[in-house]
Amino acid sequence: MDALRSFRASRAQWLIALAALSISLGALSTSFVPHVGAQRLRATVFVTQAVIPRGLTEKALIGFARGHQARIMQETTEADLAQRHWAGNMVVQFNSPPGDLEYHALFYDVTDGVRNFVDDMAIYVHDRDQRTYVQRINLARPRFRPNRRLEMVVTVAHAEVGTVRLEIRGEEVHHSGTVDFSEADTHAAD
Numbered sequence: 001m002d003a004l005r006s007f008r009a010s011r012a013q014w015l016i017a018l019a020a021l022s023i024s025l026g027a028l029s030t031s032f033v034p035h036v037g038a039q040r041l042r043a044t045v046f047v048t049q050a051v052i053p054r055g056l057t058e059k060a061l062i063g064f065a066r067g068h069q070a071r072i073m074q075e076t077t078e079a080d081l082a083q084r085h086w087a088g089n090m091v092v093q094f095n096s097p098p099g100d101l102e103y104h105a106l107f108y109d110v111t112d113g114v115r116n117f118v119d120d121m122a123i124y125v126h127d128r129d130q131r132t133y134v135q136r137i138n139l140a141r142p143r144f145r146p147n148r149r150l151e152m153v154v155t156v157a158h159a160e161v162g163t164v165r166l167e168i169r170g171e172e173v174h175h176s177g178t179v180d181f182s183e184a185d186t187h188a189a190d
Contacts (some may be wrong), residue, residue: 042095058132062091071165073170074170
């Protein structure tokens with residue numbers, strides 16, 4: 001009978017010790033693993049060449065940007081090709097406030113299948129708790145070339161959070177291929 005009592009007592013002690021060990025290991029493991037509910041920062045990026053109406057709510061702004069998204073951007077129509085550019089608006093909606101006063105838009109040329117860096121645009125914000133931002137973009141020649149496919153990547157603290165692909169269309173510089181040397185041009189240095 002005494003052996004049975006000591007077996008039950010030792011079994012109860014072992015069960016209590018095992019429960020305490022599993023609780024402590026459970027608490028220890030959750031301190032090293034990020035919270036399950038924490039989400040990675042992501043952004044939805046829209047580019048539009050339409051004029052954005054003033055006074056829109058955040059939901060209406062996103063609806064407008066989604067409805068007027070430009071997959072193909074047309075260049076301006078200045079007479080001089082060197083002065084032409086692609087103008088538009090970039091609307092960025094984060095899934096949560098970015099918590100930073102700066103984010104970047106990196107432009108890559110992906111026409112040949114690989115990412116070739118073209119330009120970087122730093123965007124400074126005045127409210128780090130805001131989730132949606134509108135920014136004017138101006139893609140000027142010669143850095144940006146016509147009839148190319150671009151990928152715009154939005155980064156916060158060097159982490160890619162959003163991307164959008166678009167094409168820029170425009171008139172390319174055409175050379176006639178003819179060279180004319182007049183008598184005055186060839187003897188002008190004499």
